[in-house]
Amino acid sequence: MAKYKKKRARELKHDRFRDATMLVADRLADRVAGRRTQVLYGLIALVVIAIGIYAIVRWRHKHAEEAQAAMGRAIVINDADIAPAAPPGSTDPVFTSQQERSERAIHEFQKIAGKYGDPYRTEAQYFIATNELVTDRLKAETDLQNLANGSGDIAVLAKFGLAQAKESDGNLDQAAALYSDITKTNSPVVTPDTANLRLAIVYNKQGKKKEAADILFNMVSAARNAKDKDGKPIPESGASRAAAQELLKIDPARQAQLPPPPSPLGLSF
Known part of the structure; x- marks a missing residue:
């Protein structure tokens, strides 16, 4: 009986050891499986992020190309000749008056300003303001002043345009102050x-x-x-x-x- 108990104790001890070993093994397997799942999810997330970034870059590139093309078309109108009719064989736009050309240019630049972000929006707003000097001078000066309050090349160009408008109108003190401000900016555009x-x-x-x-x-x-x-x-x-x-x-x-x-x-x- 004593031998049986000892033998049984050894068997139980062995079974407990086996059970403990199997439990640890199962836990390790579950942990590894969990980590594999996490790694898999992580890889999937990275792929999704990469695809998203690629899509955004492609969209921005395409958007920028569209904006540049639209700006190009609008500038062609902005610089178009004023003449009774286009020369024979010419496909370039021609306008019969500066008023007509400016109105058409404003329309084109407004579409750009409404659809695209900077720098195209601000550039379009500058061209709108310069053409408004022909169609609506008071509004033009207000818009140029707003742009001049900003920063960068467009702000300098707007301030110079506003100074020229003031000079043309005979507001020489205001023109002198604006020109003097521009001399201090050391800008390459003006x-x-x-x-x-x-x-x-x-x-x-x-x-x-x-x-x-x-x-x-x-x-x-x-x-x-x-x-x-x-x-x-x-x-x-x-x-x-x-x-x-x-x-x-x-x-x-x-x-x-x-x-x-x-x-x-x-x-x-």
Whole structure:
């Protein structure tokens, strides 16, 4: 009996060991299976995300291409010739008046502004405002001012357009203030030289001939004395050449004191 009990105890102990081993094995199997499921779900999620990103990139690329094409068509209208009729064989748009052309251009740019995001929306709004200078001048100035309050190239262009409108309307103080602001931005789309040239012209209209002459003289002198990194003269800009001509009209004696223009070939003598 004692031997049986010992034998039975060993069997029970063995069974408990086996059961415990099997339980651990089952748990490990379940855990591995669970991890496999998690990994599988993770891979599926990554694939879905990748497909989503690809779809978004493709959509944006296609959307950008559509916007660029629409801008191109609108700009063709914006720059179309004004004539009684198109030349024989021409497929380019032609308008009989500036009013007609501006109205059509505004319509095209409004479609772009309503459908696409930036930068196309803001660019379209700028073209709308410049064409409104023909169709609705007060609205144009309001829209240009709103754009000028922004940032970036379009804001500078809008401020320059607004300054030109103020100058054309005879609001010379406002025009001068706007041109002066632009000279400080150092923008590549409206360079300081371009803004300074207009500022000097406005000063001359206001009777401030000395201020105008000073701006023009300093501007042209700096341009003609400019050198590149190798010490060679930098070609004079169109704005600088125009400033020299403007200075000749305002103050010929001061114009005669300008340094000579750089050689076209960059040679010094």
